[in-house]
Amino acid sequence: MTLDDRKKRTHNSVAKKLYDLMESKRSNLILSLDVTRGRDFFDILERVAPHIIMVKTHIDTMHGFDAEFIKRLISLKEKHSFLIFEDRKFADIGNTVKLQYTKGVFQIIEWADLVTAHIFPGPGAIVALRKAWKETRYERGLVILPQMTSEGNLFSPEVRDRALEIAKEYCDFVIGFIGASQGDGSLSLIRERAWPEFLIFVPGVNIQKQKDELSQTYVAPEMAIREGGDIIIVGRGIYEDEAPERASVEYKERAWSELMKREQSS
Ligand code: 5BU
Numbered sequence: 001m002t003l004d005d006r007k008k009r010t011h012n013s014v015a016k017k018l019y020d021l022m023e024s025k026r027s028n029l030i031l032s033l034d035v036t037r038g039r040d041f042f043d044i045l046e047r048v049a050p051h052i053i054m055v056k057t058h059i060d061t062m063h064g065f066d067a068e069f070i071k072r073l074i075s076l077k078e079k080h081s082f083l084i085f086e087d088r089k090f091a092d093i094g095n096t097v098k099l100q101y102t103k104g105v106f107q108i109i110e111w112a113d114l115v116t117a118h119i120f121p122g123p124g125a126i127v128a129l130r131k132a133w134k135e136t137r138y139e140r141g142l143v144i145l146p147q148m149t150s151e152g153n154l155f156s157p158e159v160r161d162r163a164l165e166i167a168k169e170y171c172d173f174v175i176g177f178i179g180a181s182q183g184d185g186s187l188s189l190i191r192e193r194a195w196p197e198f199l200i201f202v203p204g205v206n207i208q209k210q211k212d213e214l215s216q217t218y219v220a221p222e223m224a225i226r227e228g229g230d231i232i233i234v235g236r237g238i239y240e241d242e243a244p245e246r247a248s249v250e251y252k253e254r255a256w257s258e259l260m261k262r263e264q265s266s
Contacts, residue, residue: 001196002263003019003022003263004019004023005196006019006197007019007020007197009196010175010197011171011172011197012141012171012172012174012175013141014083014114014139014140014141015141015175015176015197015199017083017113017139018053018054018083018199018231021053021081021082021083022231024081025051025052026252026256027053027252027256028053028225028230028231028232028255028256028259029051029052029053029231029232029234029248029251029252030052030053030054030055030056030085030201030231030232030234031045031048031052031054031055031056031235031238031239031248032056032087032203032233032234032235033045033056033057033235033239034058034235034236036063037062037063038062038064038072040239042072042076044238044239044244045073046076047245048238048244048245049076049079049080050080051245051249051252052082052248053082053083053231054082054083054084054085054113054231055073055082055083055084055085056085056086056087056233056235057084057085057086057087057112058086058087059086059088059106059108065105065106070110070111073111074111083113083114084111084112084113084114085112085113085114085115085116085143086106086108086111086112086114086115087115087116088100088101088108088112088115088116089116089118089145090115090116090117090118090125091117091118091121091125092121093121093125093128094121094124094125094127094128095128097117097121097125097129098128098131101115101129101132102132109132109133109138109140110138112140113139113140113141114141114175115140115142115143116142116143116144116145116178117142117144117145118144119144119145119146119159119162119163119166123166123169123170126142126144126170126173127170129142129173130142130170130172130173133173140173141173141174141175142173142174142175143174143175143176143177143178143199143201144163144166144167144174144177144178145163145177145178146159146160146163146164146178146179146190147177147178147179147180147187147190148178148180149180149182149203149204149216149218150216150217151215151217152215160189163177164190164193167195167198168195171197171198175198175199176194176198176199176200176201176230177190177194177198177199177200177201178200178201178202178203179191179200179201179202179224179227179229180202180203180204180217181202181204181219181223181224181227181229182217182219183219183223183227187200187202187227187228187229188227190228191227192228199230199231200228200229200230200231201230201231202219202224202225202227202229202231202233203232203233203234203235204216204217204218204224204233205218205219205220205224205232205233205234205237205251205255206218206219206220206234206236207220207221207237207250207251207254208237209237218237220254221251221254221255222254222255222258224255225255225258225259225262226258226262230259231255232251234248234251238251
């Protein structure tokens with residue numbers, strides 16, 4: 001199926017926008033901008049923004065977070081056409097995740113197009129996040145986790161299968177999955193079993209390294225896509241490079257040409 005065919009099947013407007021951005025920017029790259037100072041954040045984002053379809057944040061790691069940060073982020077989003085993905089990994093009872101999504105210092109629902117959630121607490125957490133979204137007029141979506149990229153993680157085939165079911169059940173809100181490309185076929189299995197419209201986002205992508213010193217594992221962009229990922233998530237491979245823009249172009253071109261190859265051969 002082409003990206004366009006897949007786009008037509010989706011039930012969520014954020015997923016539609018992502019498909020559109022992929023086609024218009026010819027990119028399937030997300031920048032995971034895990035720098036903790038606003039100055040560095042905006043300096044790198046300004047340079048890399050033309051090449052990405054989304055920036056991924058861990059907003060609770062940002063020094064001096066305030067409303068001004070969000071204003072600046074949204075103005076860059078409008079200037080360069082990308083979406084915002086807060087990797088919050090919600091993992092509590094429904095009532096608590098709803099509060100975490102909508103209230104407090106960060107008020108994530110106000111500015112993040114997409115967020116992540118674990119399914120360990122059961123579907124109540126997903127139901128609650130979806131309910132919070134339905135109480136607004138915003139276009140929002142959710143990505144759930146059937147896998148992780150860290151070594152020794154405790155994810156199981158049971159969690160993977162349940163994630164696939166939950167995504168189908170709440171397909172107006174859940175737009176896809178975080179996938180971990182480990183060369184063992186488990187990511188391909190998710191791709192085969194998931195509806196085609198679901199997007200698979202693959203972190204743990206780095207051209208220089210196989211792992212970091214804190215159990216993160218990496219594959220090359222080509223492997224992430226070949227195994228069934230649609231979109232790669234790259235952090236340190238870009239923002240720690242001495243030329244982040246050049247690095248982002250390399251990741252973008254390698255991931256995009258692999259995706260086009262996959263699309264043509266399917
Ligand atoms: P890195 O610098 O490219 O290693 O950053 C990877 C990012 O993706 C980082 O923000 C992680 O929190 C995120 N991530 C991940 O690495 N692996 C996972 O399984 C999930 C998220 Br879920």
